[in-house]
Amino acid sequence: MAIECRMWRIFAIPLVLFHLIQVATSDCDYSKCVDLHVDFYHQPIVDAELVQCCANLKDLCDKTRCPLKPVACKEEFHEVAVKKGVCCDEYMCAPPKDRCIVRINGRAVLKNLGDTWDSDDPCTKHICDYGMDGKAQEKTYKEYCYHTCNNEYQLKLIPGQCCGQCVQTRCKFNDTLYSVGETWKSEDRCVLYECTKKDDTVAVATYSKQCPKLPTCNKRDIYIKDCCQYCNPRHSMRHSNNKSLDTDDEDYNSYEKHPCKRPCTEGSQPMVCRYKFIIEWYETLSKACFNCPFNATDCFRPHCITGDGSRRSVLVVNRKMPGPAIDVCQGDTIVVDVENNLLGETTTIHWNGLHQRRTPYMDGVPLISQCPISQEQTFRYTFYADNAGTHFWHSHTGVQRGDGALGPLIVRCPPSEDVHYKLYDYDKAEHLMILQDWTTLTGISMFNAHHHSSGDNKPKNILINGRGRFLNAPVTKMVVEDDSEMDLAASSSMVDPTSIPMTTTTDSATETTTYTTEATSRTTTESIPETTQRATTDATTTTETQTVSSGIYVDPKDDFGFMHDNNDPTMKTLPHAQERHTYVRNKRETPVDAYTTYLNESQHIPFQVYYVVHDKKFRFRLINAEFLNCPMEMSIDNHTLLVIASDGSEIEPIEIDTLVSYAGERFDFIVHANQKPGNYWIRVKGLMDCDQRFTSAHQVAILRYFGADEKDPKDPPKYDHVRGGRQLNALNRGMEDRTTISIAEMTNAYRDPDNGVLQKEPDFKFYVYYDFYAKNNTNFHVGGLYGFNEVLLNSQRRYTPQLNHISMKLPTFPLMPARHMIDDNQFCNSSTLANRGINCRTEFCECSHVLQVPLNAIVELVLIDEGFTFDANHPFHLHGSSFHVIGMERLAGNVSAEIVQELDRSGKLYRRLKGAPLKDTVTIPDGGYTIIRFRADNPGYWLFHCHIEFHAEIGMSLVFKIGEHDEMLPVPVNFPTCSDYTPEISDSTRSSSIHQTTASILLLIISIFLLRCFP
Template identity: 40%
Template sequence: MIGILFVVFAGICVTLGEYELSDYASHPCMRECGDGAPPMTCVYNFTVEYYYVLTKACYDCPYNITDCYRPHCVAADGVGRGIITTNRMLPGPAIQVCQNDMVVVNVHNKMEGSEGTTIHWHGVFQKGYQHHDGVSMVTQCPITAHSKFQYRFKAGNRGTHFWHGHAGVQRSDGLFGALIIREPPSRDPSSHLYDHDLPEHTMIVHDWLVELTINRFAGHHHAGYDNKPASMLINGRGAFHEFPTSDTNETIYTPYSVFNVRKDQKYRFRVISNGILNCPIQVSVDHHDIIMIATDGVPHHPVVVSSFNIFAGERYDFILDADKAVDNYWIRSRGMADCAVKSAKQLAILRYENATETEPSGPSDYESGRRGGKLLNPWNKKGSPELTPVSWLNTTLADPLHMKQVPDKKFYTAMDFYTIDNYVFHHKDFYPLAAVNMDKRLYLPQMNHISNSQPPSPPLSQFADIPKDSFCGPHNTRNCSQEFCECIHIIKVDLDDTVEMVLIDEGVAFNANHPIHLHGHHFRVVAMDRVNESTSLEEIKQMDADGQIERNLETPIAKDTVTVPDGGYTVIRFHADNPGFWLMHCHIDFHVSIGMGLIVQVGELNQMPRPPKHFPRCGNWEYTGEEEEEEPRCPVSGAGLNEESLWLPALWCIFVVVYSHFYI
């Protein structure tokens, strides 16, 4: 009898443990948001696994183009390479909900490499749900291989956001997707400017490597190999790898993404950058100017432009007026900085209703994406009549609380690539920086000459488990401009402080940029400028003391990700009203992975939210002896079990007790 009970129970576990690989294209929460409508609970099941481009699921793609759209087929840009997918999709399933909905995501880690993972909900403040921010070793332990974790949070702040892996470089290999939080049109200040806000007009752009990112990461940092992307993707698709045909001598490619519109209608497009490396992206639509209306989920006064730049982690919403002739038009993404080395670009198609299903007639080369006219968000250039920095945008939100003249806390944070012999990539005795070839030297991206190290336990839930000497302090940051400094880099502010941060890119080593993302808050961009090809912390401090940095404290735009001009500064203000430990970091994957970030502690430990019941724990361990033998215990319910499923561990408990009584 007990054996039969065990088999039945095991069968139930297998059934419940396997998630359907759904694309959620018709999820009930994907709806029009109405005034007074009750919020919904929106449940998604995510299965994360290693996968590959053009698997057997793709049959004869791209020779039979319809095969490229089969379930589980990831065509990407045609380059065969390992990837990480959610539900065997690239990008992963889009989450499209209404403001104040409850989002529940059950993540099942099935990566055979046995690596942990977490999912960050980029742009969502997580007020009241701090433990669900999804930052490995800051707000939670990694979801270990073959285990599940349930994220549960309120979609509290509206706008265009996205979700992505936040452990290692997993988002660079495909672990990402859109997260759109809509609001009723009556609360959208731009709703009168467009006719349609459709889920299919969400666009994710990013640079793309031709191999697993960890291969490129290790080769670049340890051996000086190339880290320059050669390709890009738009919504996981694009043309890059050539496929010759023997019968016609033609070259074919994997398909482009297509966005459909109807003539004389106005459409809201939502653009997300999952940028991987130092690769700002210029976005434009042939023969169409566009109206920019929001960034990082926050509306601003409309600005008409010919193109805009988007940096890693940023989002921009624009309105496209389909007032041109019925035809096909190129949507262009052109990579700059590191992407310019190999002319990385990608195209998508804007297709008017009743146009032929063919490619646009215009050129498709890299230089054709260099659009003239007015541009929003220039890369490392001063503002001008044709170049509009985001600091010139005026928000439609009133938020005077943290716009006081003198902030409660003020920090200067300088960043650059520094010539430091760090013991991870340059051994000072065996292969110091000065002894290797110039092309193999690694210049270290740091904030205030410090590399942030990952805590051994999440400070939000296990602060007491972290060795105190691992935090940055006088004992390990005495001479960081000359010696490698690595520690848990925390800056502390009080709850409800008005905080100002002057972010400085000294710009000595390279003409690069660092898009900085703050978790748990948005901030006001009150000033931004490029001073010269390079600058210094001391120069910016002196300029500030002399009153040469003019701040907009009246209507500054609110964002959560912003670039810092190389050889210049960006000044941000935020209201520290969300207690917790919040990561602030460069959103270039290679930079944050080696410590270009810090943690903002908002509030005292006794003001932090308590972790959910049975929240997973992790950390350092060493052998101290064996435990005393105990009676068999009933297991506690794991992460992700709800009240309705508590009968499962109860049934297991009965089995364990009965079995141990008769057979042990």
């Protein structure tokens, strides 16, 4: 109706005006007329008249033409408003004047005056109020926060609140701030404090030291250590100069309380961390072990190395195996003085995982970065903890790593720089898992027997943190007769080795009584089967022990026993950390032979135990330190592993059931203790040379829930135990296997940290292939005497592992510090040898194998395991840099290098560039390939080698020369040098010697003459 009325007016006015113009006379002066302004709504026009030649509109109201009032408005909550006119009223839909129409969550809502409401932004408030026009309208107000939190508090946003509140995140104690999980001790070391968090409440928990019961003791023999009284009449061992030798733990160079072992916080000052490493030959189950393994607490004494119970020589640092841990913060400076106490041997230490970018002469590779450290010499390694992660140090000379010269090197970063920090609750030093393959012979004995005779190279056992049992031993009952009783203190720091009371033993054969300061006893065996060569029985000893526990309550994140003062139900006894008195019936047997002793003692070696708290998440760090070909499969019964890092580089988390690791690899994983509290096996199974075809080497440790009974899991550990599910880094499998996850399928946590390396094409590409070859390697096969095909027994033939048919021969001087002595002609590779007409496929080639690349070049290696001779496996390690793993595949049981190169030329080798993980050690599937990339930005000479010691020592390696000599860092001042000394003996030298002799004779004659003439 309103529309029709408007249309009528629009057309009516022009018609009226046209009519007036027609009737107007021609003498009208239109310029004097007033412009007509028409209100179409209020003045309906029905007629007009002329007034003095000018048109004048005349209002004549016809209400029949006015619009009707609408019944309702289409818009929600709107009302019909009326605007009065002279003739007709105007109607419109408008919001109510005293209420607001607002939209909340997409819907229209009617609010009364004074109503308030919130929005998605808790800092923005809404209110229905009058506006400037007197109508109700929605108004918004912004809330501003002015909170200031104290140092131990942090502002925490709370859902639905704008300003949040100050929440305590750290503990303040004596004006010092501590992070959650951080512990500290009182000045008298009698009380341990911990900053704890429970139910979002941060508080300081107190643990009081509970001392063992003091036996009857003379007052003069009582001494105080860590606020507890102990009895030891010979606590101070005295030298001939009458100076006391303190027996404190720190003097053993264990560094368990090193000041650099601290929480790493953002903005903290870096420290200089000093260590003293004394490397020497030592012995398992030495006199330092007292009655270990039959008294388990003795096995944890300082300098007691158990191994698996076999009595053999070991080559260790500070009489520990594994050696002392270096645990520092990123940015610290590490200073290690290595003192060589070996008899007639040299040594070096390599810091596996640290790339030595600013200190290339500290890499620890003999005749590449330094001269070997001679006997009685000390070499100071000084380098920086640049890259955080799980690393390890080990001897890089001969096969010394296999004899025990190794230890952990952990570099921690602040929580703000740990991309996985929120995934776990605890990252404790005791959750470290170092795996070793183990033999009853020393490494050099095995090496010589294997290469020069018929000896094998198969590890017999596996150790976890330096200990384990020989689980494949047959069991035979042993009867123990109780001859005496003695009181042994469990803590290694509590009792001096010379203070054990006298005990009496009776030998049944002689019926005589002997007195000794070492615990001994008589044993007899039953049902010992005879063999043609030696007894193979296990002497399982029946023991009677009475343990008097101190009843101490222990914090699950500390290493020693303290009483927990809080009423916290999760804080129960941690048996491994308790100090106790154990009354042990003497049980050291008189063995039938050494092997029977080994079997008997091995069954009493205490397993490694890892303690966890129910429903908490713990970060574990695994280091595979094996030295032979024994890849290891690890799993935890009823638990999965969340892998978050490898070789010190973070990856996107992968949840798996079993993890395979190879020599030199490290993995960080999280264990969620979400099962029924109890004891669970941690299983480690050896593969390759350790599998069921050879030795079935395997080992176990225990995952023990806090508060669970101190006992082994029910089912006995067996090699053939099968754990299904997802497996990471499976043996000889690559990206082609969809049932497992290969290293190349992991994703870097930082996605593409260096897009330049992961460009489509590298600057240099090298094909490095290898296998075992039947050649007369003159190191152990001399043609014409005992050549490869001339020896009598097949077991005496030794195939030679080579890279591109070349065996590495190190120079006689260290390449990096003595580079001025280098003649490039002494280097070789497949191209230079081919140019000289040498066919290394048929000849045995041994030389300094070097690949040269310019500084900052992008290098790609296609590593090929041809796999024709054995079904084997080789992990490779690069010094001086990490690399991206961009491809891995097993093509067949064996494959030639030529086929792989042809597949690559035709674009059939798959490369996964985006998110490729970073590693410094990687395996290559047998009959397949692995592709790695790195940027050559660390100038120097860097070793690339198989991490199986027997292979590396006979030449399965090469050297990268990165950059030119003038681009390498200067040699440190007074850096030691070494080289051959072979001066030539010339005719002039002989003539000079004759003249000197003649002159001496003449001088002697003259002297005699003068003496006679002038007495």
